[in-house]
Amino acid sequence: MSKGMLIVLSGPSGVGKGTVRQELTRRDKGQFVYSVSMTTRKMRPKEVDGVDYFFSTVDEFQQAIKNDQMLEYNQYVGNYYGTPRKYVEDTINQGKDIFLEIDVGGAMQVKEKMPEGVFIFLTPPDLKSLRGRITQRGTDSAAVIDRRMEQAINEINLMKEYDYAVVNDVVSKAADRIETIIESEHLKVERIIQDYLKVSGVQNDYKANN
Structure with missing residues (x-):
């Protein structure tokens, strides 16, 4: 039996991680288990x-x-x-497949222990739109919003640690992109070759030559 994949979705506060996850849940293709x-x-x-x-x-x-x-x-x-x-x-x-929706700090902890996971960074179209989303919540003072934006910039600088970046401009499109990433990851040679060789009966030859 082939192993599943660990899929980690994270990004700065206010980028809409929960909303995108809810959209993926609503589609309910049985594609993965939520952690x-x-x-x-x-x-x-x-x-x-x-x-x-x-x-x-x-x-x-x-x-x-x-x-x-x-x-x-x-x-x-x-x-x-x-x-x-x-x-x-x-x-x-x-x-x-198991899906984690966590903050950037948590994602970096996971990557240290399971670097073979698929790490997806959800990013806003730009910083102006991110500030607008945080402000629309109406729960934070201007000073708190400024601190959140400073933290978001620091987290965006960690995008280079991820495998993919998905812009959350439209929620449904962001969910489409994530589904495409997962489908593509399942087709990577390193994920399927051992099972293929077992079925083909040439696994021993492959190991001997590699």
């Missing part, structure tokens, strides 16, 4: 452990960090959030 994060925050009504999050205690989460069982993690408002390595690896070994 379930682990958190130490309390479970809310109607949330299901293992579906919305893997809920854990602080001690359990810290032990997972110590044992290198987290692909990435951070703290927000006093709680830990992160991506369990085993869940991702098990999904890939089952032949399924």
Whole structure:
């Protein structure tokens, strides 16, 4: 059975990562599994452990960090959030693609541990439009917006660490581009050659000559 792929989508705050992911979910082609994060925050009504999050205690989460069982993690408002390595690896070994939507810092953590993943940077058409999106939220002061923009510029400078860059000008088009990337990645020779050689019965010859 062929292994699945790890697909990581990230980009600066306000670029629309969640909106693009929702569009991909709406299409629901069964193309990939969305990663379930682990958190130490309390479970809310109607949330299901293992579906919305893997809920854990602080001690359990810290032990997972110590044992290198987290692909990435951070703290927000006093709680830990992160991506369990085993869940991702098990999904890939089952032949399924797994999709992570995370911030740039988290993506860089994941790349250190699983560089074979497909890393996609979602970028705004320009900085002016990004500022407009952040401002339209109406939740931040001018000073906070300025800090967010400064951080966004620093994150955009990390685009070179990714495999692909997708401009989020129109959500549906951005989702189209991501689907095309995933389809193309599945056709790469290094992803299919071993399975092809097994079927063809020439795997031993290939290994001997390489």
